[in-house]
Amino acid sequence: MKSSNILYLAFALLMASCPMFLNAYWTDVFNNVGLYTILALSLNVILGHAGLFHMGHAAFYAIGAYTTAILNTTFGIPVLWIMPLAGIMAGFFAMIVARPIIHLRGDYLLIVTIGIVEIVRIALINNVFDITGGANGIFGISRPSVFGYKISKPDQFFYLIWGFAAVTIFLLLRLEHSRFGRALMYIKEDEVAAGGSGINVSHHKLVAFIIGAVWAGMCGTIYASKMTIIAPESFSFAESVVLFTIVILGGAGSIPGVILGAFLLVGLPEVFRGLAEYRMLVFGAAMVLMMIFRNQGLLPPGPKNYDVASLLPAGGRK
């Protein structure tokens, strides 16, 4: 077994035992960390791996959450059944909006994605199609149930959220170490060279967007059923900024980094609660300091391992 796998396993065991010694509040903090971990990992595909400046991820998250809320409250479909559909809706939305803008460079893409999340929020507030409930949002979303077992307490959600996080990490790790994952890294490193090496740049960018959106959409389902009420302000630009920060601060393109980033960005404000009205002040300063001291992010991606020992020519090592 590879050492990184042992690390992931140890982390999983540690996490699984958390609810046993954490009170409801800290369990719930961890739930939030888990949600943000999944969201940030989904953003990481776009921002960290493909290097696309995307600051509107909350839009995809919103689509998923609202799909869940609307289908659940009007047709009573159990939320976990809606989850794949929420992902597909978000992915579909991403495909439509990203296609015409995918060729925009850096900062231009950044403002456009900010624009998208704002347009979505404004549409939700203005009760578009008369189904989003306007500023009130949608309430009365039911709690998920797994094999007839209803999930409502923080420690129950803990296993749902972190279970989903584990699946996400597993799949995204595999994605990262594949032809597709490498293509994104090439694009991030140098688009012209990537195109010149035969990589379809805009196609891969678009697929990255869609994968990120699908995951964010599924995360929206969990969020909606955990809160039981969703409102437009939960999917604002500021929310996207938090996700963006998690990815960059943790280490763009590094899955362990993003997990650590989520712990810090979501956990630190809770740790600072004792500071009352000064907590965000300290938090802002902490962000600057962390960035200065680890300017590639806290855990930047390391070199990848390739098993080429068997392929090396016999006398190849000079």
Add this chain to the structure above:
Amino acid sequence: MLLKIENLRVNYGNVEALHGVNLEVNEGEIVTILGANGAGKSTTLNAISGLVNITGGSIFFRDTALHKLPAHEIVKHKITQSPEGRRVFTTLTVQENLILGAFTSTNTERIQKSLKWIYELFPRLQERRKQMAGTLSGGEQQMLAIGRALMANPKILLLDEPSLGLAPILVKSIFATVKEINKSGVTVILVEQNAKAALKLAHRGYVMEVGNIVLADSAANLLINEQVQQAYLGGGH
């Protein structure tokens, strides 16, 4: 002695690229540095210009300790460089690039005169003076980089592979120009892959290998040196 480098050490991260280089340049000389890829030639030039931080040793320009000065102060002593990879200001025009070459000078008349001279040297640049430097062809950019370094009327001119990417006819004229400006009193340090041409032009030469000077002699001697012939003059075939 115009320039005296003693025991120069430079690190990139944890890796030492120069392990104590000693090099001397007299006023009015053309000195060439030869060496394989990665030997540390460019690093030596960049250390003189102050672009890399040195970890040990000293660089004296007459009595001035260059190693204690930031890059932009070194230029004020009229030491300019045409760097490896050209590094022209891509979104500025050709003329703006050239004018920046004389940034430290305040004498506008002088600047205009230099500009005229560069345009005579490279008529192509005059043709393209309003074009953005980044859209020039490779060779045109090389001309611009050399022209830019000449704009300040340097006392010491550092040329890092000036012939790279230039058409044969231009390579010849560049070498002729270097000779000419050297005659007018400019000291030149020349790094070249085209070792034969460089040695024909230079007064003296140094040979570098993985961060060390391994040979120092007059250019004429180096040209007939067996070791140099083998490694750099294509003597093997």
Add this chain to the structure above:
Amino acid sequence: ETIRIGLMCPLTGSWASEGQDMKQIVELLAAETNKAGGINGNQVEIVVEDDGGDPRQAALAATRLTTKEISAVIGTYGSSVTEASQNIYAESGILQVATGSTAIRLSEKGLPLFFRTCPRDDEQGMVAAKTLGDLGFAKIAILHDNTSYAKGLADEAKSLLEAQGKTIAFYDALTPGERDYNAILTKLKSAAPDVIFFTGYYPEAGMLLRQKMEMGWNVPMLGGDATNNPDLVKIAGNQASEGYMFLSPPVPADLDTPEAKAFIDAYKAAYGNAPGSVWAVLAGDAYRVIAEAIAQTKDTSSEKLAAYMQKEMKDFSGLTGKISFNEKGDRVGDLYRVYKVDAAGAFVLQP
């Protein structure tokens, strides 16, 4: 043994000013209780949590409070923020007395431990429609700011006014937090209404009044209770705000009760000025209601307190008038008054 009461309020974020006022008032009242020997001899401790004015943070703050052995919780400001915490308190069996959350649906869910000291939007909508009718306006412009509260009030008023046969000449929302509302006022002006009913918050109301005057347009304007804040006049200036009317629960200064007078004096002594927002005062009322219930029942269990508040508390003398609750936990009685700003910028209670 100390009695612990939670206070959930926005200490940071865009509503920080409300939250910090709430904290000041509740802590002042608790200090007074303690000085007077506590409740039934027990000292009171206020446990404050910041909800940042954000539903997600509020859910966390609520979960955190549930782990702190509190008997009841006060708060918070903003309906959607309160809503995010409702389930959590309900599931932990903690009495919640909301203070600035006027959305109708909060008390329509059948949560037995949920109360609020503020009135509901439908009540204000009714009063607004009636007031506008009484004042004889026929062509009415309604402007809200797309927040849950303002939109709710605007919708409520709109349907009531339409039922009365009034013309709604304009109905739209501005974006809060901006500085320049000239474009909106220009558009409003071309609709030529008799009156503007603005259901948003005081900063925007102040800017609207001021820019309306600068445009040289003097159409009357009526506001909702979220504009009851002395800063309104500071923002708009005396001249622009003169004649502006708004609906609001009465502020303590306008009540003759000894409790109200004592509170004003204590507040001034402690903080040097009169209390600003009526919503913060309603948090004070929430505290007083809980304290009263504990004192009367000699118990701190949420069920007992809730039962007492619902059934036995009648016309308890609060800082904003008499307080009783109905079976949904809503405050009963017609609370709303009409205020008008005079030339000196003072809020004058209309008869």
Add this chain to the structure above:
Amino acid sequence: MEEFFQQLTNGLAVGGIYALIALGYTMVYGVLKLINFAHGDLFTIGAYLGLTLLVSMGLFDKIGPLPAVILLAVMVMILVAIIGAILERVAYRPLRQSPRLSAVVSALGASIFFQNAIMAIYSPKFLVYPHDILPKAAVNILGLDIPIMRIIMFSTSLVLMAALYFFIQKTKIGTAIRAAAIDQGAAKLMGINVDRVIMLVFCIGPALGGAAGLMVGLYYGQINFSMGWIFGLKAFTAAILGGIGNIPGAMVGGLLLGVIEALGAAYISIAWKDAIAFCVLILILIVRPTGLLGERVAEKV
């Protein structure tokens, strides 16, 4: 038709302010390629410092409105410039060699810090500039009443833009600034003191932001700690619309954004106005991927 022109002037007035903030934004961007999310907060700081100085010094009573405004503007610009320079030194310089987005996160942290620092120092309440210190008169141009203050603000933006454009495009220091923006190492080889140049940019940009803050305070009266966020975002949008890094572009983008918002509010829907503005932005970028005036430099390979 009159309403249309009225709305147009409304839009231009707001746009003038966006433009002024966007100028500082674009300037900093042009050199460091840094999306300075703290720029909006420097704007807020300008507004607060202006108020503090105004109240504490009683300038308007002593020397009359016009000299007072000018003196105030100078003081605010200097102070905000100093804060900007400190910000650069502390939060951005250590990140100059790191990935671009690292500096963006540092800027976001600085923004949160500033916002909460202002709240802690000045309280979260709305603060208000004294009324009636500026002339409220309006002039009638072609049948439209236009407040003098709007004209003053608008022309200030124009003058500052022109001055800045001249400075960046035509002066030696300006060319040095642009050179440092492209290749800091090569700029050093020209004898340019890159640190100084960047420091200078970080004085000018924030000073412009501070001036805009003061203007907003003086004209609209009401300020609060979080107002920089919205204005900063609008300014960023404006800068992108015009082509980021391009000074006339910031001006054009700012004015256009203001006008789109006003006309969108007037003829489509007020509630959707920001969404309309973003839609127009996106459409423009689809057609012109580097903004209205941004140069389309095909990368030469």
Add this chain to the structure above:
Amino acid sequence: MTLLSIENLSKSFGGLMAVNEVSFNVEAGSIVGLIGPNGAGKTTVFNLITGNYQPNTGTVLFDGQSLVGLPTHTIVERGIARTFQTIRLFQNMSVLENVLAGGHCRMRSGSLAAMFRTPTQRREEHESMRQAMAELEFVGLAHEWQNKAKNLSYGNQRLLEIARALATKPKLIVLDEPAGGMNDQETHDLIRLIRSIQDRGITVLLIEHDMGLVMRVCSSLVVLEHGAKIAAGTPAEIQANPRVIEAYLGVDSDE
């Protein structure tokens, strides 16, 4: 057989005709050199072939099919690979990863296959790894496979670009100044490499200012000046062409 056929190709930038009515053919299996003074339009011709620029007029036929209007990656898939005049490697990635980029267009499995690691996907990954190592071996960089591209010496970076291009399994490889920055010894090795590329059945089109190299490896030459073709022929013919001597080669004064 003609592999690449360029006809009346033109490209202007603003008022400048960078490439002006250029026509030439590249026979399958040959090594053709494109030479000319600086700014003559050589790199621009390459960019037109590989889809980095779109021509104003003219056609590029490859294997009988037009390439005009196709995106770069499709052209690579059709079988044209290139290197860049200013090196464009993935600087922060390993040597191996750089070569794997070339193999990308010959692989099929997508993101879902990657997540669920299907047998086909694993086989494909392994095969592309094997091929990448083989290409590194071919250019002599196998021992550097773990190194970051930016830590290679200049000459080795040029070789790595060639390996990456070869990994796309091209029919035609276009090299833009492959010997730039190499000393005589390294240039000598490069000549051998180019010949063995030809031996693999790959056609080569190259730009080079090093006449030693051009004269030794190219079977035919095309000369551009001011965007227009001024001469074409065998190296010996070109070397003796007075117009080419005047515009490009210059007179040898001392050799």
